[in-house]
Amino acid sequence: MPRASFGIGPVRIRPGYAREVELPITRLVTGAEITLPVRVVHGREEGPTVWVTAAIHGDEVVGIEVIRRVLARLNPKTFRGTLVAAPIVNVLGFTAGDRYLPDRRDLNRSFPGSARGSLASRIAHLVMTEVVGRGEVGIDLHTGSFGRTNHPQIRADLDDPRTLALAEAFGAPVMVNARLRDGSLRAAARERGAAVLLYEAGEAWRFDEWAIEAGTAGVRRVLASLGMIDPVEPPPQPSLFSRSSGWVRARRTGILQLDVVLGQRVHVGDRLGSLTDSFGKTLRLVHADRSGIVVGRTTAPLVNRGDALIHIAGLEPIEAPAPLDPPIDALPHHDLDPDLS
Incomplete structure (x- = not known):
């Protein structure tokens, strides 16, 4: 039996195809429509559904380029599973050159949101409904806040064996067992049963090449570990572990x-x-x-x-995780800095 098409917003995408979708957010006072850009790669073969998001903070642009490079190397004819990519979640902040939304709300403290709430709440609800809610694995891409820069690192619930295996597959230099923050995308996605990795690297408003390269390689390693693409080059060394x-x-x-x-x-x-x-x-x-x-x-x-x-x-030794068996059928902290997501 051929694979079913994938529905998102008002469109359906046939297996073996990729398509860009514009999901309505709001209208400006001029009447111009603001939309959330999403690209879906719906593979010809069966596999898990994974989502990747970036620029939840409008000034964090490294993840936008990471997603562009990942998508550029995917062929929906040979891809297994489905990838839902939202490279600019905070469209209004990004276009205004601002970390936050016009009402100064932090979008990454507004999840899971509400269809009838504030602008931040409605954007969060849209992302949860059309992007996060469709996948069992997610990767959220971030950088340091303004005036700070970060070493490439994964922040996740490393006490969860499946999340730990995904973090190891990503292969960032460091992985931190970070607690969940109320209102964050990661917390809301975990509440819905997704295994979520948060990637931090680089500086706001900078295309730091070293951060982009590490992020692109990491996302591709996760896709390979899930059997969605062919095997890729492993990380040069295992990730260091921090609690x-x-x-x-x-x-x-x-x-x-x-x-x-x-x-x-x-x-x-x-x-x-x-x-x-x-x-x-x-x-x-x-x-x-x-x-x-x-x-x-x-x-x-x-x-x-x-x-x-x-x-x-701080660094600790870590035991090898149980092997991750692709594809995934279903998936039922410590951070002292309020700016880290």
């Missing part, structure tokens, strides 16, 4: 000089940098308050007392 992370903060105001880079291993007491005045006089040294790996840092030269400077994830 806790936290920020080293400035103990006084000054001009920041950093001595560490993303991905660097540090130990308690190591010098991370210094705070100076405008003439170069050292006001305070910055030291690591824990051991681990640098997964984030500020990009701001001037910092105030209490500002977050360096994000360090």
